[in-house]
Amino acid sequence: MERSAALDHIFWHALAGAHRRHSSGTDTARRYTQGFSPIIAFADPARPDFAALAPWCEPGERFYCENWTGAAPPGWRIEAETTMFRMLWDGAAPVADPAPEAVPLRPEHAQQALELATLCKPGPFGIRTIELGDYFGLFDGERLMAMAGERLRAPGLCEISGVCTHPDYQGRGLAKRLIGKLLRLHQQRGDRSFLHVMRSNPAHQLYLDMGFKDYLESTARVVVAD
Known part of the structure; x- marks a missing residue:
């Protein structure tokens, strides 16, 4: 199946592109604004910039995040993990x-x-x-x-x-x-x-x-x- 750069990284492309007006964050990390779907995404999921995201998040908020592995940084914890098909x-x-x-x-x-x-x-x-x-x-x-x-x-x-x-x-x-x-x-x-x-x-x-x-x-x- 032919690959698509946008589809490979669709959460970021949506948050930083078509849905930018519905999101908050920076050029490296974004989230949907409260009230929309609780999803976060990073420009580079291999190096997720949680520090850039922190000012737009409140303690206790739960978010879905895909295509990121590794330990949670200080101030965050992983509650659940699985895999999903696109x-x-x-x-x-x-x-x-x-x-x-x-x-x-x-x-x-x-x-x-x-x-x-x-x-x-x-x-x-x-x-x-x-x-x-x-x-x-x-x-x-x-x-x-x-x-x-x-x-x-x-x-x-x-x-x-x-x-x-x-x-x-x-x-x-x-x-x-x-x-x-x-x-x-x-x-x-x-x-x-x-x-x-x-x-x-x-x-x-x-x-x-x-x-x-x-x-x-x-x-x-x-x-x-x-």
Whole structure:
């Protein structure tokens, strides 16, 4: 599979590029501003500049960080570590919208989206995460059954993220339909779709079956500012 410098280092490219207005930090280390997804990234993950990041972090804050190994510097501790797959779409997007009834999620839906993410744990998610891109939800009356949306981006690339379905509505293919909707949207924009999934998540096989391919596997950590 052809390599992409932006996709290889997508968290930094998003925080320092398309989402710079939603982030805080320096030219060597950045984080999403409080309220967005609790993610940090470094210009050089081989030499993470935690000292530059410290002024924008509060004691006790938890962050997700990828592609960094080694001991935690003073003032930080590693709470969890695993690996995750970055998967790149390698199929044909749906010709027709598979979820035409999906509702664009707006600020008035933010609390419901956060509650669903807290229940389903699709990855780092904040009350303002749905502002990072187009998010769509499927509703049963006023109840949010499932959602999916966009997070990281770089020129020609857009991530599908926040994919989750309430346990009461699983097994109906709702998330798959929302992913298809986003794939079609990205194709229309000329973007290549990608996503992340933890190694232990059984959804990895589902994404392979859908047409995503493993692009790389990287270290994923949860770190805490002490």
